[in-house]
Amino acid sequence: MARRGSAWAAAVRTPVGACSAVLLAGVVVLAVLAPLLWSDAAAAIDTDAIGQSPSGAHWFGTDALGRDLFFRTLVATRLSVGLAVLATAIGVGIGVVLGTLPSVLPRWAGRLLTAVVDIAVAFPGLLLALFFAVIFGVGTQGAVLAIAFAVAPAFARLVQTLSASVSGRDFVAAARISGVGRVRLLARHVLPNIGEPLVVNATIGAGSALLAFAGLSFLGIGVQAPDFDWGRLLREGLDGIYVNPVAALAPCCAVVLAGLAFNLVGETVAGVVGVRTRTSRRGAGPLPSVPPAVAAAPAGDAVLVVENLRVAFPGPGGWTVPVRGVSFSVRPGEAIGVVGESGSGKSLTALAVSRLIEAPGVVTADRLEFDGKPVDKAPDRELGTALAMVFQDPMTSFNPARRVGRQLAEVSEQHHGLSRRAAFARAVDRLAAVRVPAAARRARQYPHEFSGGMRQRAMIGMGLMGQPKLVIADEPTTALDVTVQRQVLRLLARTREAEGAAILLISHDIAVVSQTCERMLVMYAGRVVEDLPTGSPAQHPYTRALLATTVDLDTDRDEPLAVIPGRPPEPDQVPEGCAFAARCPLASDRCRTEDPVLEPAAEGHRVACWHPQVSVLSGQSHEEGAA
Amino acid sequence: MSALEFAGVSVRYGRLTAVDGVSLTVPSGQVVGLVGESGSGKSTLAKAAVGLAPVSAGRVLLDGTDVRRLPRRRPLQMVFQDPYSSLDPRMAIGESITEAMPRGTARGARRAEVARLLELVHLDPERAGMLPGQLSGGQRQRVALARALAGQPKVLIADEITSALDVSVQGAVLNLVRDVQRRLALSMLFISHNLAVVRYVSDIVAVMYLGRIVEAGPAEQVLTDPQHPYTRDLLASAPSTHRDLLADTDDPLADTEPADPHHPPAGCRYHPRCPIGPLVHTDRTLCTHADPAADAAHRPHRAACHFAA
Numbered sequence: 001m002a003r004r005g006s007a008w009a010a011a012v013r014t015p016v017g018a019c020s021a022v023l024l025a026g027v028v029v030l031a032v033l034a035p036l037l038w039s040d041a042a043a044a045i046d047t048d049a050i051g052q053s054p055s056g057a058h059w060f061g062t063d064a065l066g067r068d069l070f071f072r073t074l075v076a077t078r079l080s081v082g083l084a085v086l087a088t089a090i091g092v093g094i095g096v097v098l099g100t101l102p103s104v105l106p107r108w109a110g111r112l113l114t115a116v117v118d119i120a121v122a123f124p125g126l127l128l129a130l131f132f133a134v135i136f137g138v139g140t141q142g143a144v145l146a147i148a149f150a151v152a153p154a155f156a157r158l159v160q161t162l163s164a165s166v167s168g169r170d171f172v173a174a175a176r177i178s179g180v181g182r183v184r185l186l187a188r189h190v191l192p193n194i195g196e197p198l199v200v201n202a203t204i205g206a207g208s209a210l211l212a213f214a215g216l217s218f219l220g221i222g223v224q225a226p227d228f229d230w231g232r233l234l235r236e237g238l239d240g241i242y243v244n245p246v247a248a249l250a251p252c253c254a255v256v257l258a259g260l261a262f263n264l265v266g267e268t269v270a271g272v273v274g275v276r277t278r279t280s281r282r283g284a285g286p287l288p289s290v291p292p293a294v295a296a297a298p299a300g301d302a303v304l305v306v307e308n309l310r311v312a313f314p315g316p317g318g319w320t321v322p323v324r325g326v327s328f329s330v331r332p333g334e335a336i337g338v339v340g341e342s343g344s345g346k347s348l349t350a351l352a353v354s355r356l357i358e359a360p361g362v363v364t365a366d367r368l369e370f371d372g373k374p375v376d377k378a379p380d381r382e383l384g385t386a387l388a389m390v391f392q393d394p395m396t397s398f399n400p401a402r403r404v405g406r407q408l409a410e411v412s413e414q415h416h417g418l419s420r421r422a423a424f425a426r427a428v429d430r431l432a433a434v435r436v437p438a439a440a441r442r443a444r445q446y447p448h449e450f451s452g453g454m455r456q457r458a459m460i461g462m463g464l465m466g467q468p469k470l471v472i473a474d475e476p477t478t479a480l481d482v483t484v485q486r487q488v489l490r491l492l493a494r495t496r497e498a499e500g501a502a503i504l505l506i507s508h509d510i511a512v513v514s515q516t517c518e519r520m521l522v523m524y525a526g527r528v529v530e531d532l533p534t535g536s537p538a539q540h541p542y543t544r545a546l547l548a549t550t551v552d553l554d555t556d557r558d559e560p561l562a563v564i565p566g567r568p569p570e571p572d573q574v575p576e577g578c579a580f581a582a583r584c585p586l587a588s589d590r591c592r593t594e595d596p597v598l599e600p601a602a603e604g605h606r607v608a609c610w611h612p613q614v615s616v617l618s619g620q621s622h623e624e625g626a627a
Numbered sequence: 628m629s630a631l632e633f634a635g636v637s638v639r640y641g642r643l644t645a646v647d648g649v650s651l652t653v654p655s656g657q658v659v660g661l662v663g664e665s666g667s668g669k670s671t672l673a674k675a676a677v678g679l680a681p682v683s684a685g686r687v688l689l690d691g692t693d694v695r696r697l698p699r700r701r702p703l704q705m706v707f708q709d710p711y712s713s714l715d716p717r718m719a720i721g722e723s724i725t726e727a728m729p730r731g732t733a734r735g736a737r738r739a740e741v742a743r744l745l746e747l748v749h750l751d752p753e754r755a756g757m758l759p760g761q762l763s764g765g766q767r768q769r770v771a772l773a774r775a776l777a778g779q780p781k782v783l784i785a786d787e788i789t790s791a792l793d794v795s796v797q798g799a800v801l802n803l804v805r806d807v808q809r810r811l812a813l814s815m816l817f818i819s820h821n822l823a824v825v826r827y828v829s830d831i832v833a834v835m836y837l838g839r840i841v842e843a844g845p846a847e848q849v850l851t852d853p854q855h856p857y858t859r860d861l862l863a864s865a866p867s868t869h870r871d872l873l874a875d876t877d878d879p880l881a882d883t884e885p886a887d888p889h890h891p892p893a894g895c896r897y898h899p900r901c902p903i904g905p906l907v908h909t910d911r912t913l914c915t916h917a918d919p920a921a922d923a924a925h926r927p928h929r930a931a932c933h934f935a936a
Binding site: 169170171173174175176177178179180181188189192193341342437451452453454481482483484485486508509510511512515545546549550551552553554555557560561562563564567 | 664665677678679698699700701703704705707708709712713714715716717718723726727763765771774777778793794795796797798799801802805806820821822823824826827850860861862863864865866867883884887
C-alpha cells in the first residue's frame with residue numbers, strides 16, 4: 001500500500017497531476033462553500049442595476065433582474081457539478097448492473113440483454129439524452145435521469161467487455177472448480193479486477209455529463225427557474241451577448257474548467273492505477289559507466305564479435321541493466337547455444353545484436369561487430385540479408401493479413417531489388433528448401449493456415465531469402481511439441497550445413513543446446529558465467545546445477561529431483577560480488593564482495609567463478625553423453 | 628480412496644471433436660500421466676472432468692458416480708499451467724485458499740487450515756496476507772497447489788503445471804507434487820507434453836493423439852517397450868543423452884506436418900505420419916480405412932495400432 005501511496009504523490013507532482021489536483025480542489029471547494037457564502041448575494045434583485053456591463057461593483061455585470069452574475073456563476077457550481085456527478089453515478093450504476101447481469105442470468109436472458117445494450121450503444125449519447133428528457137418531462141429530475149440513461153449503455157458495454165476478458169482467465173476457472181457461486185464470483189473476482197478502468201472512465205464520463213447537462217439546461221429542458229446552473233446562466237446571458245459578452249462567457253468558462261478538471265483527474269488516475277496512456281521518461285539520469293570487462297581474445301575471422309555489451313532501460317528509480325557486460329564471438333558456421341533462466345538477459349542479448357532494442361532501451365558495447373563492421377553503422381540491407389532472426393512465437397512474427405509467400409518475397413524485393421515475380425519464385429524455392437510440403441501452394445496461404453512448426457519453417461525460410469551468415473534463433477522451439485521441435489532443430493542444422501551460416505540458438509533447455517551446439521554460453525543475471533564446449537565438463541557451479549536439475553528419460557524415479565535453492569536476483573537488485581553467490585553451495589566471502597570476471601579456464605573454455613570445479617564428479621553423465 | 632474414470636468421453640466444440648471417445652481410469656492413489664502434443668485434447672479432457680468443458684458423449688465417473696451429479700464443491704480439483712493467471716491478482720493468497728475450503732469451515736479453523744496448507748507446500752504461513760504479485764512463479768504454483776488441496780480433493784488434476792516454470796524451479800514443484808500425492812494418497816491425472824517429466828511422476832502413462840488415447844499402460848512398460856509408433860516417435864524426439872537429436876535420417880516422414888484436428892484422417896489417425904504405416908509399407912492399406920481403436924482393448928497397452936509391435 002505504501003507503494004501505491006508514493007505513486008499518487010509522484011503523480012500529483014507531474015504537471016498534469018498538479019493541474020488536475022488544483023482544478024478539482026477548486027471545483028469541490030466552490031461547490032461546497034459558494035452556496036453557503038453567496039446565496040443571498042446571487043439572489044438579491046437590484047432594480048437599479050439591470051443588465052449592467054462588468055464594473056467594480058459587479059465583476060461580471062448583472063442580469064435582467066439586476067442580480068450579480070459573478071456570484072451567480074460561483075453559486076451555480078454546486079448544482080452543475082452535483083447534478084453531473086449524480087447523473088454519472090446513476091448511469092455507471094445502471095451500466096454495471098446491465099453489464100454484469102448476463103453472466104448471472106440464464107443464457108437466453110443474458111443474450112437478449114446483451115443485444116439490447118448493443119443496440120442502445122449505437123445511438124449517440126446526446127440524442128438519447130434528449131429522447132429521455134422528453135419522456136421524463138422537463139425539469140431537473142428528468143434531466144438527471146435522461147443523462148444517466150444515456151451514458152448507461154456505453155458503461156454496460158465497457159463492463160461486459162472487461163468482465164468477459166477477466167472471466168476467461170484461469171483464476172476464475174479455478175474459483176468455479178472450487179465451487180464458488182456465480183454471484184460471489186462476480187463480486188469477489190470479476191468486479192475488483194475491472195474496477196480501475198471503470199473508475200477512470202467514470203471520471204472522464206462525469207466531464208461529458210457536465211457538458212451534456214449544461215446543454216439540456218441551455219435548451220430549456222434541464223434546470224428550471226428559480227434554480228440555475230451554468231447551462232441556464234448561459235441561456236440567459238446569450239440574449240444580451242452584444243451588451244454584456246461576459247454574461248455568456250463566464251458560465252462557458254466555468255463549464256470548460258470543471259470539465260477539464262474531471263478529464264485531467266481521469267487522466268491522472270489512469271496513470272497511477274496502470275491504465276497507461278503515456279510513458280514517463282523522467283528520473284533515470286545518465287547511464288552509469290562501468291569498467292570494461294576483461295577483453296576477449298580477438299577472433300580474427302569471427303562473424304559476430306560482442307565485447308562488454310550492456311542493455312539498460314530507464315526506470316523510476318534509475319537505470320535497470322538486465323545485460324551487464326556480455327562478451328563473446330561467433331566464428332563462421334559455428335553453432336552456439338545460449339542458456340539461462342528467464343530474466344538472465346539471453347533474449348535481450350540477441351535483440352541487441354540484431355539492433356532490435358527499441359527506445360527507451362539503451363545498448364552500449366566496447367565492440368559490437370557483425371561480419372567485420374560495427375552493427376550500429378551497418379546498412380539495413382546488409383543486416384536484412386546476412387542476419388536472420390527466428391522468434392519464439394511464429395504466430396506473431398508474420399503479418400496475419402498477408403500471404404506467407406508474399407511476406408518472404410518482400411525481403412528480396414526490398415533488399416535484392418528482384419522483381420515481384422522473381423521474388424515470389426524465390427520465396428517458393430526457399431519454402432521448398434525448408435521442406436514445407438507443396439511449397440507453391442502453401443506460399444499462397446495465410447499464416448493462420450500453417451501449423452506452428454510449418455510457420456517456424458517459413459520463418460527460417462524467410463531468413464534464407466538472402467545468404468545469412470548468422471541465424472539467431474530465440475527459443476525457436478519453446479512453443480512447439482517435441483516431435484516438431486526435432487524437425488525444426490534438424491532444419492537449423494541443415495541450414496547451417498547448406499549455407500555455412502553460424503547459428504546462435506537461445507534456449508532455456510540446456511539438454512536441447514548441449515545436443516545441437518558446439519559451444520554453450522551460460523548466462524546468469526545479465527552476465528555470461530561460463531563459455532564452454534558442449535562436450536567438456538562444466539566448471540561453474542551454476543552450469544552444474546542447471547545440468548543436474550534437468551529431467552530426462554534416465555532420471556532416477558526413486559530420488560527427489562535436484563533443485564537450485566533461491567531465485568535469481570531482479571535486474572535492479574543485483575548484489576555486489578558474484579550474482580550467484582546467494583544460491584551457490586561453494587560461495588565464500590570473496591564471492592560476496594568481488595565479482596569474478598570471465599577468464600580462460602582451458603582451451604576454448606572460459607568461466608567466471610572464484611571456485612571453478614575442475615574435478616570430474618560422479619553425475620557428469622550429461623556432459624559426457626553430449627560429447 | 629477414489630478412482631476417476633473416463634468412460635467413452637467425447638467433447639465437441641461445434642464441428643471440432645477435441646476429445647473423441649476416451650476411456651481412461653485413474654486408479655485410487657495412483658498417478659496417471661497423460662502425454663501428447665498440443666491440440667491432442669489432453670487439457671480438454673481435464674476440463675471435462677472438472678466441468679469446464681461440455682461432455683457431449685460418455686461419462687466421467689468418480690467412484691462410480693457421474694461427476695455432473697456431484698454437489699457444486701466436487702472432491703475434484705485442478706492446478707493450472709500458468710501460475711501468473713491462475714491466482715486472482717487482487718486477492719491475498721490466504722484468501723484464495725480459504726475460498727476453496729468446504730462450506731461450514733469455522734472461521735477460526737480456516738486460519739489454521741491456511742497455515743497448515745501453506746506449510747504443506749513449503750511456504751511460510753506468514754505469507755498468507757501477500758498478493759500473488761509479490762511471489763515468484765514457483766511460489767505461486769505452490770499456492771495454486773495449496774488452494775487445490777484446500778478443497779479436500781480425492782482426485783487432483785495437474786495440467787502442465789511446470790511448463791511455465793524455469794528448469795531450476797520445475798524440480799522443486801515436481802518433488803512437492805509427488806510428495807503431497809504420496810502423503811495424502813491422492814489419485815492424480817498429471818498432464819504434460821514433456822515425456823521425461825511424466826515418466827518421473829507417473830505410475831501409468833497414457834499417450835494421446837488427435838483426441839484419442841493411442842496407448843496406455845504401466846509407465847516403465849510403455850516407455851521401455853512402446854507398442855504404438857507414435858509413442859516411439861515421442862520417445863525418440865525427447866532430448867536425451869543417449870541419442871543425437873540431429874542424427875539426420877533420410878526418413879521421408881521426418882518433415883510431415885501434424886494432422887489438423889478439424890479434419891482428422893480416416894482410418895488410423897496417425898497413418899499420414901506413421902513410419903510403419905501405408906506411406907512406408909504400401910501393402911498396409913488397412914490403416915487408411917479401418918479404425919484401430921475398435922479392437923485396441925485386446926492389444927498390449929491398449930495400443931490403437933493394427934501393426935502394434
